[in-house]
Amino acid sequence: MRAAVIVFPGSNCDRDLAVAFRDAGCSVDMVWHKDTALPDGVDIVGIPGGFSFGDYLRCGAIAANSPICSEVKAHAERGGYVLGVCNGFQVLTETGLLPGALLRNAGLKYICRAVPLVVGTTNSVYTNGYAVGQEIGIPIAHHDGNYTASDEVVSELTAEDRIAFRYGDNPNGSTGDIAGILSANRRVLGMMPHPERAADENHGGTDGKALFASLTSALAAA
Amino acid sequence: MKARVHVMLKDGVLDPQGEAVRHALGGLGFGGVEKVRQGKVIELDLADGTSEDTIRDMCEKLLANTVIESYQIELA
Numbered sequence: 001m002r003a004a005v006i007v008f009p010g011s012n013c014d015r016d017l018a019v020a021f022r023d024a025g026c027s028v029d030m031v032w033h034k035d036t037a038l039p040d041g042v043d044i045v046g047i048p049g050g051f052s053f054g055d056y057l058r059c060g061a062i063a064a065n066s067p068i069c070s071e072v073k074a075h076a077e078r079g080g081y082v083l084g085v086c087n088g089f090q091v092l093t094e095t096g097l098l099p100g101a102l103l104r105n106a107g108l109k110y111i112c113r114a115v116p117l118v119v120g121t122t123n124s125v126y127t128n129g130y131a132v133g134q135e136i137g138i139p140i141a142h143h144d145g146n147y148t149a150s151d152e153v154v155s156e157l158t159a160e161d162r163i164a165f166r167y168g169d170n171p172n173g174s175t176g177d178i179a180g181i182l183s184a185n186r187r188v189l190g191m192m193p194h195p196e197r198a199a200d201e202n203h204g205g206t207d208g209k210a211l212f213a214s215l216t217s218a219l220a221a222a
Numbered sequence: 223m224k225a226r227v228h229v230m231l232k233d234g235v236l237d238p239q240g241e242a243v244r245h246a247l248g249g250l251g252f253g254g255v256e257k258v259r260q261g262k263v264i265e266l267d268l269a270d271g272t273s274e275d276t277i278r279d280m281c282e283k284l285l286a287n288t289v290i291e292s293y294q295i296e297l298a
Contacts, residue, residue, distance in 0.1 A: 057284070057285070058287055061284060062284075065284060093289070094287065099289075100289065101289045101290045103235070103236070103238070103290065104238050104239055105238070106238050107238075108238050108242055146236075146238075148235060148236070148290060149289075173236070173238070
């Protein structure tokens with residue numbers, strides 16, 4: 001299995017994400033945002049957390065228009081897998097690969113702590129290692145994680161079982177407690193919490209590990 | 223030529239920053255401030271003859287996120 005982790009100026013969770021992919025059995029290439037092609041044979045593209053381009057204009061807006069992002073879009077449109085975490089989720093909404101947008105947290109504060117998440121669906125390679133309704137602890141670290149989307153989009157996400165994770169105790173005002181969503185083909189996942197920060201005993205929790213494990217076992221079987 | 227783009231959160235999209243500013247104004251003793259919406263202004267220095275359509279394209283592609291924001295173009 002091959003993973004590519006995109007690196008923007010201001011990414012700061014790129015290496016953590018690479019470690020999580022590697023520990024789950026992937027070979028990992030780091031790909032600079034100015035590159036115009038993904039490495040051959042990439043199965044999963046990871047868009048990491050951080051502050052790409054200093055969050056200028058809007059979080060993820062400038063990154064979404066960088067050269068590599070048209071390749072990431074093409075990869076997703078071919079049915080490739082994409083995982084966007086935190087700033088990566090913001091980039092995915094800005095590219096239009098996922099619906100909605102992330103606004104400033106309702107309480108206006110940057111929040112950095114582990115929060116309870118409730119697994120919304122097991123119908124994806126990312127979540128089939130969990131059980132529906134299972135509560136897991138995953139850290140969040142964001143200022144703009146307040147998910148918003150029109151009522152129609154939220155009902156569509158709900159009806160199509162595309163809400164991967166909900167907050168157990170909504171920390172940021174997100175519509176419908178939404179913490180992570182899937183694309184219509186269920187291969188693109190965007191989430192504000194950081195599973196790669198809960199993937200090793202030394203992190204203080206390993207609830208994120210199942211996400212990477214189920215992803216790589218699905219890719220290996222494909 | 224110059225153009226000024228005003229970007230605002232759409233009506234109906236919650237604006238927590240505007241709400242915090244409204245609170246702060248109340249704290250300073252300014253009564254009767256019923257609503258505050260905060261947006262941004264982007265000034266562009268452009269080659270003469272740049273069409274409004276081109277500027278609209280800039281807004282749609284980058285300057286505004288039309289999922290949550292509306293924009294207005296003012297040609298100076």
